[in-house]
Amino acid sequence: GDSVTQMEGPVTLSEEAFLTINCTYTATGYPSLFWYVQYPGEGLQLLLKATKADDKGSNKGFEATYRKETTSFHLEKGSVQVSDSAVYFCALTPNYGGATNKLIFGTGTLLAVQP
């Protein structure tokens, strides 16, 4: 079945460091891919998305490119800030199944940025 695999956390970085959180997926056809962010004590917010191969999603300095050849959607940021500390979830929706498309999540990666 469809699934998402994320790198294990926690990821601990110093402020202004470069961030990569790996995400790979298994899916039939051409899923849409998403990154969600969960700040402490809060719900999930959509960070960025990509709906077809080679699309690049970007938001708040974060980027991820939909790579069909490697089935990956790695999250990157050139210079992290303390305020980026959160749990990051990679997710996909299959492009079949009609109105019941389900958002399938990875297990989440905790990012801790130290000043």
Next chain:
Amino acid sequence: SQTIHQWPATLVQPVGSPLSLECTVEGTSNPNLYWYRQAAGRGLQLLFYSVGIGQISSEVPQNLSASRPQDRQFILSSKKLLLSDSGFYLCAWSVGTGWVNGYTFGSGTRLTVV
């Protein structure tokens, strides 16, 4: 604009007590609605989804049930809570398939069963 409301934000309940969590959506019609649970240190598990009034699909067998009495209202219930029901419960909605825009999540309810 569309908004999603979940309440309560925090809940502490004894084992064996009933549960009712409510989620409402504003600013959209005929949304698809979802209940997710996030157990401590774990990822997100889809519990229920609904594509219309009275239409509920369950993803995993469990101690919980869901109902959709109105188009924009989704309720998560239990007759008798178990310790294993503790977790962070998130309601979400999408319009259409969610394939293009993903889901919009509520702020969540943190449930502790004691």
